[in-house]
Amino acid sequence: xxxxxxxxxxxxxxxxxxxxxxxxxxxxxxxxxxxxxxxxxxxxxxxxxxxxxxxxxxxxxxxxxxxxxxxxxxxxxxxxxxxxxxxxxxxxxxxxxxxxxxxxxxxxxxxxxxxxxxxxxxxxxxxxxxxxxxxxxxxxxxxxxxxxxxxxxxxxxxxxxxxxxxxxxxxxxxxxxxxxxxxxxxxxxxxxxxxxxxxxxxxxxxxxxxxxxxxxxxxxxxxxxxxxxxxxxxxxx
Numbered sequence: 001x002x003x004x005x006x007x008x009x010x011x012x013x014x015x016x017x018x019x020x021x022x023x024x025x026x027x028x029x030x031x032x033x034x035x036x037x038x039x040x041x042x043x044x045x046x047x048x049x050x051x052x053x054x055x056x057x058x059x060x061x062x063x064x065x066x067x068x069x070x071x072x073x074x075x076x077x078x079x080x081x082x083x084x085x086x087x088x089x090x091x092x093x094x095x096x097x098x099x100x101x102x103x104x105x106x107x108x109x110x111x112x113x114x115x116x117x118x119x120x121x122x123x124x125x126x127x128x129x130x131x132x133x134x135x136x137x138x139x140x141x142x143x144x145x146x147x148x149x150x151x152x153x154x155x156x157x158x159x160x161x162x163x164x165x166x167x168x169x170x171x172x173x174x175x176x177x178x179x180x181x182x183x184x185x186x187x188x189x190x191x192x193x194x195x196x197x198x199x200x201x202x203x204x205x206x207x208x209x210x211x212x213x214x215x216x217x218x219x220x221x222x223x224x225x226x227x228x229x230x231x232x233x234x235x236x237x
Contacts, residue, residue, distance in 0.1 A: 002128050004062065005053045009123045011236055012116060012135030014049045017042055019185065020078075020113035027106040028099060031090040037081040041074050045117070063124035075118045101191045108186035108193040115183065132232035133225050137183040138199070140211035143175050154192050157181055160213035167194035170205040177207040180217040182228040185235050197231070199224040 004010060021042050024035065048067040055062070062068060083090055088107045095103050116136065123134055141157040141164075148154075153173060155166045159181075166181060167189045173179070180199035187194050198205040201221045211217040 001056050002058050004055050004057060006130070007059065008130070008132050008135035008232070008236075009059070009120055010049060010052055010062075012232065013120050014046065015236055016113040016116040017045045017049065020110055020117075023106050023109045023113070027110070028095065028103055029091045029106075030094040031083060033083055033087070034081040038078050041077050041081070045071055045074060059124045059127050059129075063121040068121045068124070071117055072121070075114050078114065101188075105186060105188050105193045108195050112183065112185055112195065132229045132236075133182070135232050135236075136228070138216055138225075138228070139181050139183065139214055140209055140217045141179050141181050142213060143173060143177045143179060146173070146175055149190055149192060152189055157196070158213065162214075164195040165193065166196045166198060167192055168198050168205060170198070170200065173198070173205050173207060177205075178209045178211075180206055180209045180211075180220055180224065182225075182231070184228070184231055197228065199228070 021039060024038050024042070029035075048070060052062060052065065052067050055065075057065065079085060079087060082088075088111065091103060091107065092100065119137055123137070126134065139159050141159045143155050144158045144163070145156040146153050149167070151169065151171070153168050153171060155168060155173060157164050157166050157179065164181070164183070167187075181196040182199060183196045199209070199217070199220060200206055201224045206217075206220060206224055209217045210219055
């Protein structure tokens with residue numbers, strides 16, 4: 001019997017819902033959106049997560065449970081209340097340059113939370129795995145553009161159906177590199193919100209990762225996941 005109360009996927013799921021609620025409450029979103037609908041819908045997820053915590057269902061069964069299906073629908077409702085699939089663009093157009101940095105951080109947190117909620121079924125379908133890294137998505141991506149920012153590089157990473165910004169201090173990465181990315185709660189570096197972290201080992205970022213875009217990398221060194229484990233544990237605290 002699987003101990004769902006300790007499942008990292010459910011723990012990260014709960015923290016992600018809480019992150020969305022906290023961020024949406026305080027974000028400076030000046031566009032037209034239904035704040036009450038967003039918050040009410042997000043808060044309704046928390047008791048459902050508690051039900052799953054004490055269900056002791058196998059992860060594969062949880063992946064297909066009515067609670068998970070309900071949450072996927074609730075994410076769609078939240079996006080509609082925010083203004084549609086590209087909801088964040090309208091808000092970025094309505095702020096000053098000084099306000100933009102803070103808003104980008106808020107938007108990155110909300111996007112992370114909604115993505116984590118909507119994809120938890122895929123992680124649960126991987127079965128009974130007791131490892132912090134199973135709580136978040138790890139994807140294969142391709143670096144399509146790079147900008148220099150002091151001693152950092154701001155990379156636009158393509159995952160096939162979406163793209164994210166990743167900031168790195170490895171100055172050897174180049175456009176066209178195939179990379180593994182842990183999709184983590186965003187961190188801000190010199191005013192830029194990094195939406196993930198490149199997997200790396202002793203020689204820096206892994207630059208020839210195998211795997212289809214948007215899918216889990218194949219054959220990566222085990223030590224490349226160590227920092228991801230630490231960051232997931234930090235998020236849960």
